[in-house]
Amino acid sequence: NAGVMQNPRHLVRRRGQEARLRCSPMKGHSHVYWYRQLPEEGLKFMVYLQKENIIDESGMPKERFSAEFPKEGPSILRIQQVVRGDSAAYFCASSPPDGVRNQPQHFGDGTRLSIL
Amino acid sequence: RKEVEQDPGPFNVPEGATVAFNCTYSNSASQSFFWYRQDCRKEPKLLMSVYSSGNEDGRFTAQLNRASQYISLLIRDSKLSDSATYLCVVHFNKFYFGSGTKLNVKP
Numbered sequence: 597n598a599g600v601m602q603n604p605r606h607l608v609r610r611r612g613q614e615a616r617l618r619c620s621p622m623k624g625h626s627h628v629y630w631y632r633q634l635p636e637e638g639l640k641f642m643v644y645l646q647k648e649n650i651i652d653e654s655g656m657p658k659e660r661f662s663a664e665f666p667k668e669g670p671s672i673l674r675i676q677q678v679v680r681g682d683s684a685a686y687f688c689a690s691s692p693p694d695g696v697r698n699q700p701q702h703f704g705d706g707t708r709l710s711i712l
Numbered sequence: 713r714k715e716v717e718q719d720p721g722p723f724n725v726p727e728g729a730t731v732a733f734n735c736t737y738s739n740s741a742s743q744s745f746f747w748y749r750q751d752c753r754k755e756p757k758l759l760m761s762v763y764s765s766g767n768e769d770g771r772f773t774a775q776l777n778r779a780s781q782y783i784s785l786l787i788r789d790s791k792l793s794d795s796a797t798y799l800c801v802v803h804f805n806k807f808y809f810g811s812g813t814k815l816n817v818k819p
Binding site: 629631638639641651652685687689691698700704 | 754
């Protein structure tokens with residue numbers, strides 16, 4: 597499967613714990629985006645990364661949230677000291693390098709995070 | 713002002729109807745345009761790219777009006793399976809998503 601791979605599909609955490617969400621982009625894609633979707637709401641942009649570089653994190657909450665996309669391995673979205681309001685679906689998408697016009701994003705299946 | 717704006721709907725139409733959605737964008741330098749479809753609790757999936765000359769894929773037709781900064785999606789002969797949320801996406805340096813238009817196709 598050469599698509600965007602996210603894991604885990606479902607993640608349950610207790611308040612105060614840490615959540616780590618992983619995303620492996622499609623082969624040949626160097627750009628990764630993370631989005632959050634609350635029930636009955638639209639997609640909200642969180643962060644846009646290239647390898648070893650955060651391009652735009654304007655949608656990230658100021659505290660407890662961080663993202664990385666290392667040279668080797670998947671992109672990680674990390675949420676520290678989770679609270680009930682963090683319960684949501686978190687989607688990752690990837691796209692080809694800049695300069696490839698009209699190339700869309702492709703999404704992973706998402707991680708459903710539930711906070712007890 | 714939001715980068716991309718869509719009517720949230722819902723649009724409730726009978727099977728076989730023709731329905732059209734519009735989407736406006738604020739940045740005139742936007743370069744690429746797409747329509748995605750999202751089913752309940754699933755990931756968004758690419759429906760079609762939108763090209764300057766307009767393009768068609770079966771029952772779906774997408775058009776771009778750069779002068780007025782809007783794109784449209786026309787669905788002919790609606791099917792029950794077309795019920796979903798349709799997301800307008802515009803690219804300029806990064807992807808900007810509209811909040812989606814909900815379509816309900818009724819028997």
